[in-house]
Amino acid sequence: MFDEMNVxxxxxxxASAGLLLxxxxxxxxxxxxxxxxxxxxxxxxxxxxxxxxxxxPTRLAQCEERLxxxxxxxxxxxxxxxxxxxxxxxxxxxxxxAATHKLFDFMRAQHGQT
Numbered sequence: 001m002f003d004e005m006n007v008x009x010x011x012x013x014x015a016s017a018g019l020l021l022x023x024x025x026x027x028x029x030x031x032x033x034x035x036x037x038x039x040x041x042x043x044x045x046x047x048x049x050x051x052x053x054x055x056x057p058t059r060l061a062q063c064e065e066r067l068x069x070x071x072x073x074x075x076x077x078x079x080x081x082x083x084x085x086x087x088x089x090x091x092x093x094x095x096x097x098a099a100t101h102k103l104f105d106f107m108r109a110q111h112g113q114t
Contacts, residue, residue: 031109032105032110033080034077034080035080035110036077038076040070041075041076044063044066044067045107047059047063047066048063048087049107051063052100052103057092064085067084067085067088068081084106087103
């Protein structure tokens with residue numbers, strides 16, 4: 001029923017489909033989310049970096065509120081806001097150093113800066 005040629009074709013087809021799905025996933029979710037060009041959003045990310053590097057929970061909460069407002073107003077993409085919420089949660093959980101490193105990497109990745 002299945003000869004060696006058919007098995008090879010199925011294997012190649014399956015591998016190709018998997019590679020295609022990975023490419024789609026990477027294009028959509030594999031890269032660092034972008035803030036965009038909104039100046040308020042860029043300032044909010046800078047303020048968040050200051051709050052995280054200074055280990056300041058009060059400023060962290062203020063930044064979180066501001067980021068949510070920007071997201072709700074459509075000035076910051078939801079995916080970006082969700083990513084930053086995760087960093088805020090990391091800092092709030094006490095791992096300020098990890099949050100600082102991830103936020104630094106996030107900032108460097110904006111608009112192709114690496």
